[in-house]
Amino acid sequence: MASQAQRDMLDKVKQQNGFIAALDQSGGSTPKALRLYGVMESEYNGDEEMFAKVHEMRTRIITSPAFNGERVLGAILFENTLDRTIKGKSSAQFLWQDKQVVPFLKVDKGLADESNGVQLMKDMPGLDELLAKANAQDVFGTKMRSVVKLANAEGINAVVEQQFAVGKQIMAAGLVPIIEPEVDIHSPEKAQAEALLRDALMAQLDALQPDQLVMLKLTLPEQANFYKSCVDHPNVLKVVALSGGYSRDDANAKLAENHGMIASFSRALTEGVSAQQSDDEFNASLDAAIESIYQASLT
Template structure:
């Protein structure tokens, strides 16, 4: 049974304008995210210190005045962030109660080595207990990422089938999964891979129960509005776009040409912010980023 907060979150995701902030860099991507923010590896000496530094960065983003539910629909958190507090409250609780931003949780444990042109997800031990913890903290949904590098039908099908198999487990726990089969923007077979991906996703969506809905997080496609069928699909709550290494300007331009898709940017959101910035300069940079991504998501 969904809580009143989760019902309110569902209504917000379904009806409000805005985008989803991806603040879920995990152990492998955190050093790069910190470097881009101006925190060098010499400034921390172990994983605990590294995660404290990145939590400080995320806290600064989440608590800044421009970051609120008027333009930011949701935020995807890393488990370490879920376990920490922001201004004295558990992170997910702070997001919803103080900012009216819907909390999501990254649940995957990274990628397997490439096979058949794709990288499937590693096993996720303890997923049920993680989903229980997410429910206790009024998290609305989850996110998990795979990567498609080539237009290999067997590989693409394996990625999508794995995503939906775990997605059903997440739905059964009362959470909404964000299914993320990222297509590498540098792939020489990107358009062909997207065609295979769309077919595989449609097949899985059609097999969901009538009362089940998922979200999709997809690379901005080569052909504008290529995912229009998925945007309109009754089993899809929302289709969000990852920036995938595009600059914010390029990602926004591509997004604005894809009707019904909204942003779920990570690097493109934090582009231009720095640990050394003054409070005013940081807020200005965040406001500019949030406004540009919000407008591209509304287009």
């Protein structure tokens, strides 16, 4: 049974404009995220200090007056962030109670080696325990990422089947999964891969029960409005776009061409903010980033 907070979050995600902030860099991507923020590897030793540094960065973003539920619908957290506090509250509960931002949790354990032009997700043996922990903190949904590199039908079908199989486990726990089969923006077969991916997604969506709701996180497509059938599907709560390596300006321009898709940007959100900025500079830079992504998400 969903909590009252989770029911309120569902109403917000259904009805309100905005975008989702992806603040879920995990172990492998954290050093790069910190470097871009102006914190060098020489400033920390080992994982514990690294995760403390990135939590400082995320706390600064989340507690900024520019970051609130008027423009930011939700935020995706990494499990390490869920285990930490912001101003004395669990990170997820601070997001919702103090900022009216819907919390999501990254649940995948990273990518398996490439096979058939794709990278499936690694096994997630402790998923049920992680979902119970998320529910205890009023987390609304989850996110998990696979990668498509080539237009290989067998590989793409395997990615989508795995995503929906795990997605059903997540839905059974009362959470809304964000299904993320990222198409590599550098793929030499990007448009063909997107065509195969859309067919596979629609087949899985059509097989869901009426009460099974998912979100999709997709690479900005080569052809504008290519995923309109997904956006319009009754089982899809929202289709969100990843920036995938595009600059913020390029990602915003592409997003604005795709009606009904909203942003779920990570690096493109934090582009331009740094540890060296004063609070006023930081807040102004973050406010400009949030406003540009919010406007691109309105189309």
